[in-house]
Amino acid sequence: MPLTWLILLILAIAFAGYVLGRRRALNSAGGDRRVLHSLPSYYGAIVAMWAVVPAAGVLIIWLLVQPYIVNSSVLSTLPDTMVAEGSSFSLVMSDVRRVADGLDVAVSTGAMSREAAASLSTEDTDVRETLGDMGVALGSAVSAEVLGAAQAYRAMNATGALMMAVVVLLITLGGAGFALSRSHAEFRARNAVERGVLALLIAAASLAVLTTIGIVFALLFNTIEFFKLYPAADFFFGTNWAPSFSGRGGASDLGILPLLWGTFYISLIALLVAVPIGLFAAIYLSEYASPRLRSIAKPLIEILAGIPTIVYGLFALLTVGPLLVTMFGKDTLGWMSGGTAVMTAGLVMGIMLIPFVSSLSDDIINAVPQAMRDGSYGLGATQSETIRHVILPAALPGIVGAILLAASRAIGETMIVVLGAGAAARLSLNPFEAMTTITAKIVSQLTGDADFASPEALVAFALGMTLFVLTLGLNVFALYIVRKYREQYD
Amino acid sequence: MTDASLSPAAAPRAGLIATDARTRKRNAAEKRFRAYGICAIGVGLLFLVFLFTSILRSGLPAFTQTVIDIEFTVTQEQFDTAEGKMLKTKEYEKLFIAALEGQLQERGLEVAFDGKAIQRLVGKPGGTIRSYLQANPDRLGAPISFELAAASRVDGYLNGRITRDSLVDSRFLQASDLDLIDALQQADIIKGAFNWNFITGTDSGVDNPGGAGLGASVIGSFFMMLVVLFLSLPIGVAASIYLEEFAPKNRWTDLIEVNISNLAAVPSIVFGILGLAVFIQFAGLPQSAPLVGGLVLTLMTLPTIIISTRASLAAVPPSIRDAALGVGASKMQSVFHHVLPLAMPGILTGTIIGLAQALGETAPLLLIGMVGFVAREYPEGFLSGFTDANSAMPAQIYTWASRADPGFYEKAWGGIIILLLFLITMNAIAVVLRRRFERRW
Numbered sequence: 001m002p003l004t005w006l007i008l009l010i011l012a013i014a015f016a017g018y019v020l021g022r023r024r025a026l027n028s029a030g031g032d033r034r035v036l037h038s039l040p041s042y043y044g045a046i047v048a049m050w051a052v053v054p055a056a057g058v059l060i061i062w063l064l065v066q067p068y069i070v071n072s073s074v075l076s077t078l079p080d081t082m083v084a085e086g087s088s089f090s091l092v093m094s095d096v097r098r099v100a101d102g103l104d105v106a107v108s109t110g111a112m113s114r115e116a117a118a119s120l121s122t123e124d125t126d127v128r129e130t131l132g133d134m135g136v137a138l139g140s141a142v143s144a145e146v147l148g149a150a151q152a153y154r155a156m157n158a159t160g161a162l163m164m165a166v167v168v169l170l171i172t173l174g175g176a177g178f179a180l181s182r183s184h185a186e187f188r189a190r191n192a193v194e195r196g197v198l199a200l201l202i203a204a205a206s207l208a209v210l211t212t213i214g215i216v217f218a219l220l221f222n223t224i225e226f227f228k229l230y231p232a233a234d235f236f237f238g239t240n241w242a243p244s245f246s247g248r249g250g251a252s253d254l255g256i257l258p259l260l261w262g263t264f265y266i267s268l269i270a271l272l273v274a275v276p277i278g279l280f281a282a283i284y285l286s287e288y289a290s291p292r293l294r295s296i297a298k299p300l301i302e303i304l305a306g307i308p309t310i311v312y313g314l315f316a317l318l319t320v321g322p323l324l325v326t327m328f329g330k331d332t333l334g335w336m337s338g339g340t341a342v343m344t345a346g347l348v349m350g351i352m353l354i355p356f357v358s359s360l361s362d363d364i365i366n367a368v369p370q371a372m373r374d375g376s377y378g379l380g381a382t383q384s385e386t387i388r389h390v391i392l393p394a395a396l397p398g399i400v401g402a403i404l405l406a407a408s409r410a411i412g413e414t415m416i417v418v419l420g421a422g423a424a425a426r427l428s429l430n431p432f433e434a435m436t437t438i439t440a441k442i443v444s445q446l447t448g449d450a451d452f453a454s455p456e457a458l459v460a461f462a463l464g465m466t467l468f469v470l471t472l473g474l475n476v477f478a479l480y481i482v483r484k485y486r487e488q489y490d
Numbered sequence: 491m492t493d494a495s496l497s498p499a500a501a502p503r504a505g506l507i508a509t510d511a512r513t514r515k516r517n518a519a520e521k522r523f524r525a526y527g528i529c530a531i532g533v534g535l536l537f538l539v540f541l542f543t544s545i546l547r548s549g550l551p552a553f554t555q556t557v558i559d560i561e562f563t564v565t566q567e568q569f570d571t572a573e574g575k576m577l578k579t580k581e582y583e584k585l586f587i588a589a590l591e592g593q594l595q596e597r598g599l600e601v602a603f604d605g606k607a608i609q610r611l612v613g614k615p616g617g618t619i620r621s622y623l624q625a626n627p628d629r630l631g632a633p634i635s636f637e638l639a640a641a642s643r644v645d646g647y648l649n650g651r652i653t654r655d656s657l658v659d660s661r662f663l664q665a666s667d668l669d670l671i672d673a674l675q676q677a678d679i680i681k682g683a684f685n686w687n688f689i690t691g692t693d694s695g696v697d698n699p700g701g702a703g704l705g706a707s708v709i710g711s712f713f714m715m716l717v718v719l720f721l722s723l724p725i726g727v728a729a730s731i732y733l734e735e736f737a738p739k740n741r742w743t744d745l746i747e748v749n750i751s752n753l754a755a756v757p758s759i760v761f762g763i764l765g766l767a768v769f770i771q772f773a774g775l776p777q778s779a780p781l782v783g784g785l786v787l788t789l790m791t792l793p794t795i796i797i798s799t800r801a802s803l804a805a806v807p808p809s810i811r812d813a814a815l816g817v818g819a820s821k822m823q824s825v826f827h828h829v830l831p832l833a834m835p836g837i838l839t840g841t842i843i844g845l846a847q848a849l850g851e852t853a854p855l856l857l858i859g860m861v862g863f864v865a866r867e868y869p870e871g872f873l874s875g876f877t878d879a880n881s882a883m884p885a886q887i888y889t890w891a892s893r894a895d896p897g898f899y900e901k902a903w904g905g906i907i908i909l910l911l912f913l914i915t916m917n918a919i920a921v922v923l924r925r926r927f928e929r930r931w
Contacts, residue, residue: 004873067774194822198736204728205737208749208796211789215760218767277530284527301534304541306917308850310884311545311906314891318899319544351537358534382516384523405755412757414853419891439759443856446766464763468756475755 006059006165010172014051017176021047021183028184038190043183045193050179053196055172062164070156074149099150100157219468222461229455230254235462241425241436243445243456254459256466258425262435266346266421267410269431273350275403278357285358286365287387298362305355309415316340316348316420328432336432340422343431349416353406360405364398365391397485404478408471414439438463545906552904555685555700556645558612558674561635562589569623569630579616582623583608586615586636594677601673603666610663611670612638640680642700642897647671648682688904693865693886699897702890704905706865710780710880711849713869717784717876718791718848723841725788726795727830733796734803735825754793761790762854770858777859778879786858787848794844795837802836803829807931835927842920846913852884860885861892883909 025043029035036043071093183189227235230252238255281301285294321339324347328336336343368391376386392399422434423444445460509517564585572581587608594601608615615638623630643663646652648671657665674680691703729746737743765786769775775782806829814824855861865881881889883905890902 064773190820194820197822198732201728201732201736204725205732205743205746207725207729208746208753208792211753211764211792212749214768215756215764218764219760222767277533280527280530281534284524284531288524288527297531297535300538301531304534304538306846306913307541308852308884308909308913310850310852310887311541311910313852314887314902314906315541315544317891318548318903351541354534354537382520384520385516387523408755412759414757414759414856415888418853418856419888439757439853442759442763443853446763446857447859447861461763461767464760468760471755471757472752475752479751 002161002165006168009169010052010055010059013169013172013176014048017047017051017180018044021045021180024180025183025185025187025189035185037186037188038193042189042193043187046189046196047176047179047183049193049196050175051172053200054175055168058171059164059168062168066157066160066164070153070160073156074153077152078145078149095146096149096153099146100153103150103154215468219461219465222458223465226455226458226462229458235459239427241441243459252456254455256438256463258427259436259438259441259463260466261427262342262417262421262425263411263437263439265342265431265435266349266417266437267407269342269346270349270353270410271403271407273347274353274357274406277350278354278406279361279399281354282358282361282365283387286362287383287391298359301358302355304351305359307352309352309413312348312352313415313419316344316416320344320348321420324432335430338422338434340420340434341432342421342435345417345421346431348420349410349413352413352416353409356406356409357402360402361395361399364395364402367398368394397481401478401482404474404481408474408478411474412439412467412471414443418443438467442467545903545910548900549903549905549907551645552688552900552907553685554682555687556640556648556680557683558638558640558680559635559683560586560589560593560638560679561633562586562592563633564619564623564630566630569627572620579614579620581616582619583614583616586619590674590679593679594673597677599673599677601669603670607664607667607670610641610667611644612640637683639700644671644680645700646897648675648680688901689908692867693881693889695864696893696895699893699895699901702898702901704883704886704901704908706868707881707883707886708908709868709875710783710860710865711882711884713780713875713880714784714787714882715845715849717781718787718845719841721784721788722791722795722844723837726792726841726844727799727837729792730796730799730803731825731830734800735829736821750793750796753789754797757853758790758851759853759857761786762857764789765854766857776877776879778863778881779877780880780882781876782858783855783860783882784876786854787851790851790854791844791848794847795841798840798843799833799837802833802840805836805931806832832929835923835929839920839924842916842923846916846920849916850884850909850913852888855882855885856888861889864889883912 022040022044025036026033026040033040074096075093235254235256237257238253239257240253240255241258242253244252281297285298289297317339321341321344324341324344325336325339326332328334328343330337372390372394373386376390377383381389417437417440421436421440423436423440424434425436425441426433428435442460442463445457445463562585564582568585572578572585575581583605587603587605590608615636618638619636622634622636641663643652647657647663647668652663654665654668657663657668671680687701687703689703690705691701692706693703694701729750733743733746737746765782769782769785770777775785810828810832811824814828815821819827859879860881863879863881865886869875869878869880887902887905887909890898890905
């Protein structure tokens with residue numbers, strides 16, 4: 001793999017640079033390290049940094065940009081008629097790529113020489129058959145244009161890779177050489193290295209911002225693309241969710257309201273389970289429990305938070321669902337027809353959220369100063385009266401914040417609803433019916449062999465955007481409430 | 491001064507020793523409140539117990555497999571005649587059936603069965619026997635013991651999933667076979683064995699739950715965790731060092747801080763969308779590759795690692811920094827030579843917990859194509875382990891859970907036991923690290 005070799009080569013040059021830089025600086029000081037401005041290792045390190053950092057930056061940018069340039073120039077060689085024949089650029093391009101990959105395989109297994117692959121033409125051979133003989137299966141016959149484009153694609157990729165290697169190595173050597181030329185006793189190597197390290201630290205910290213930007217752009221562009229194909233008003237106010245599975249042609253109803261309703265209903269049930277249990281557990285553990293009980297019960301409850309959501313999903317699908325059916329199914333009450341239902345998902349999600357609510361509330365209740373409790377006891381209140389009339393009001397903003405954070409968790413939860421809530425989108429009040437949520441539909445619209453240009457696939461990005469805005473809004477609101485209404489005790 | 495306290499409406503007091511109705515009411519309320527708390531904790535723990543019993547009860551059968559263990563002798567003569575026939579494996583099957591009948595009669599168990607029944611129970615044993623004899627011709631004439639894996643329905647009958655009442659005759663299993671199974675069980679020929687294939691094997695097709703194994707997806711998860719570890723640890727530590735030790739108070743650092751705390755709360759499925767749009771659509775990385783999964787999980791884990799790393803950096807007392815600066819170290823040297831080593835146990839603990847979280851995360855993997863891919867093969871080498879399509883443990887569990895054959899449910903639960911074992915081990919390591927190396931200043 002040439003890329004691996006390139007990286008190893010850069011690292012080797014950097015190492016050589018380190019040794020040379022260190023030695024050169026020591027030599028310029030006549031072998032007396034007291035004359036140097038910095039410790040000798042800094043002279044080596046600055047050379048290594050100059051060798052690696054610019055080259056790595058160029059390498060990454062090159063790897064990201066090259067596919068684009070190659071794709072667009074290959075596409076420009078194709079005649080427009082091909083694209084107009086009822087398919088899109090991306091489909092033609094994937095054909096071209098498949099043929100090129102086939103040729104690559106043929107060359108790498110030695111079944112075809114490099115020259116033969118480059119000079120292959122559709123006039124004297126059936127490319128599909130030739131490649132098929134070599135174990136490369138192609139879906140359809142290869143036209144002359146596609147073969148030509150594939151050959152151009154391969155040629156450009158090869159030159160691109162070669163140019164990249166040359167340019168990156170030149171930059172490595174140039175950087176190392178430049179830094180090496182400066183290694184002498186008076187050079188302030190430590191300051192230079194520390195400036196470089198600080199820049200790297202800042203870059204690492206900025207990655208968080210970059211991730212957010214990445215999320216927003218990934219969602220935004222595809223959402224805009226979706227709204228070009230499907231009217232935004234129908235999406236936000238449509239009460240029917242019925243994507244057509246045939247792909248193009250059939251009209252899909254993509255209204256978000258049934259999904260929003262399912263999401264909120266399931267989250268509501270989850271909170272109805274989690275908030276009372278979590279809150280009372282937190283109150284008992286922080287106000288009544290002996291240190292011994294607390295040291296056992298608190299970690300045990302928090303185990304529930306460490307269990308992966310796929311486990312809860314399976315628990316909902318295979319244990320809780322069938323259990324609820326035996327309790328409310330057609331043999332007894334007849335309320336429930338299948339194991340997957342709002343109740344199933346909500347109940348299990350509630351279990352998942354108990355430790356979330358309890359440990360956040362625990363922290364908040366513990367933050368209420370002891371003096372307030374003592375004052376209340378001094379007035380003759382019982383412990384429960386103190387809790388209800390003094391501690392809970394004081395901790396209320398924090399607890400509301402905790403509940404909002406739990407709600408945002410519930411809304412964004414995926415695996416439990418994918419496995420436990422069912423797939424039918426409907427607006428109904430019956431909690432024993434199957435409903436579906438935003439997250440479950442994102443999964444179902446984006447898995448499988450969907451064509452990314454169709455509204456049925458793009459709708460997932462609009463759903464994702466809605467989800468992102470919703471959870472972000474809840475978080476910001478929760479933090480705002482906590483900050484704004486937090487009593488300051490000192 | 492008013493004399494409100496002397497108002498005639500005041501309730502008469504019964505005395506200091508006897509409790510009045512109001513006090514009793516208040517005390518009862520106190521007791522009730524306490525009981526609510528105990529109930530809440532009880533319910534929470536009950537859920538935990540319920541969850542774990544149902545995992546263990548449904549998952550443990552995945553680790554055992556029913557085998558038919560039989561010892562019999564094939565003579566050179568029998569071998570030669572069988573090899574001379576047209577249907578060679580059929581002849582071996584006859585030998586097998588004869589041996590089985592012989593051993594049942596020896597123990598005085600009378601049960602009628604035919605070749606079809608044997609096929610329903612163990613598939614076609616003839617092929618296995620023939621290939622063994624061909625590979626080891628020197629064993630001819632001596633007693634050889636064969637262990638043949640029984641069909642998954644036999645498994646189901648023996649561990650109670652299928653009962654005599656619930657069984658519907660089909661080409662997979664018939665009611666008459668159950669007598670044979672009972673007889674074989676009495677004769678100690680049919681028995682449970684540890685299913686190594688479940689741990690080391692690869693995924694099977696949709697119609698063969700018995701042969702499904704988790705091994706390949708464990709390797710997939712391992713490569714993902716390598717990516718997460720080698721990206722998120724250095725980046726997370728670097729970011730935390732900057733924010734905790736160097737960052738000036740300005741707009742940019744505020745923005746970074748807000749971003750980190752918000753990213754920690756973004757639903758994991760959104761990171762999956764990011765991975766799909768940026769790494770697969772935009773950067774053209776291969777679908778279902780552990781590399782892509784690792785990158786997505788890195789972005790997800792970073793906030794966790796940054797938050798815990800900052801806490802452990804902040805726990806190092808300022809006197810350490812001051813002392814380093816006092817003997818002439820630069821700011822950078824004081825951080826890298828003194829503060830960072832002292833914070834390392836805390837950082838590693840946080841990293842392991844972050845990795846454990848990433849290991850169990852499923853939702854983003856669904857979007858980058860790790861589900862639906864059938865992990866039938868181990869990756870060929872170390873580098874292709876990152877880029878070849880593979881599954882991961884939670885994705886494999888999801889795949890099994892969504893298959894139609896209920897035989898896979900058992901495998902899914904079994905997979906969860908293995909996943910939880912990994913998580914428990916990682917968390918235990920984190921706890922030990924914390925106990926052993928944490929310093930209180």
